[in-house]
Amino acid sequence: MTEPDRLNKAEYAYVWLRDRIRSREYEPGHRLVLSSIAAELEVSPVPVREAIRQLEAEGLVTYERNVGARVSTLNQDAYFETMETVALLEGRATALSIPHLGPGQLAKARELNEKMEATLQDFDPQAFTELNRKFHRTLFGACPNKRLLELLYEEWDRLDYFRDSTFRFIPQRARSSVAEHFQLVGLIEAGADPTYVEQKARDHRLATSTTYRNIIESTDSPSTAHD
Structure with a gap:
């Protein structure tokens, strides 16, 4: 060979x-x-x-x-650490993007979220996750801090090592996630304080992490230690 x-x-x-x-x-x-x-x-x-x-x-x-x-059985801790890091970076990047987001980008974000809402009827976690990524990239992609974006994408790549889609394990979180997306877009359209939008974007990501952690703790099974 x-x-x-x-x-x-x-x-x-x-x-x-x-x-x-x-x-x-x-x-x-x-x-x-x-x-x-x-x-x-x-x-x-x-x-x-x-x-x-x-x-x-x-x-x-x-x-x-x-x-x-x-x-490895140690991926659970690394996953939650990475989710916390993503929440911080994504929230800040979204806030910094706000002055650079035009009506077209916000309309695109709203359209993507409507597609996510449509998937809830016959839930496909992989399709939902891909739309979710596109939605968030639309909101934070205009961030002028390129190094911040690099760090954020590095952490996104790290998440990909831990799971295909968290929503496979917490499908009940999907509907709340869609509602929070509409809220985020609405806040930006209404001219809300970017600091407040940053907090909401961070809390949105952490809510997914918290829901998943609660599921793991409630089942108390070694088989849930990964992803």
Whole structure:
């Protein structure tokens, strides 16, 4: 096998494993057996080992002596820390965007939220999440502080390592989220104090995190420790 082939297979194994961890097909604590994964992917153990090392560096996998690689059970804390960071950055970026948002952008945000509202009838968490991302990008995308935006997108990427869509696990939160979106757009259209809008945008993101945390605590099950 040539070096490029090996690297391509390692990338393939990485994506394959990451998707199963993020979708919870592989639950926290699930043992990653190198030979079994390699056989399923029809590759040698070498690229699978590389993929597992990369996932370990990202915190999705932990290695235990005499046991081997397992799906990390520590992602829950990292997820909530990242959500808190996103809330702070997103709130500030939204506030700084306000002077640069025109009627067209606000109309686009409202239209996206109406599409989100429509998905509630036959709920598709993945579609809802993608619309949710577009909605928030529309509101904070005009932020003139480019470094702030870079940090925010970095934290968004970090969230993607932890779950495909939080709304898969807390679909009951979706309806409240849509209502809060309409409120945010309405506040901006009405010329509300940007500091107040920042607080509402931050509280909106934290409400999702809090709802998810409450679900985890109420079930008190190890299987909910990831995402």
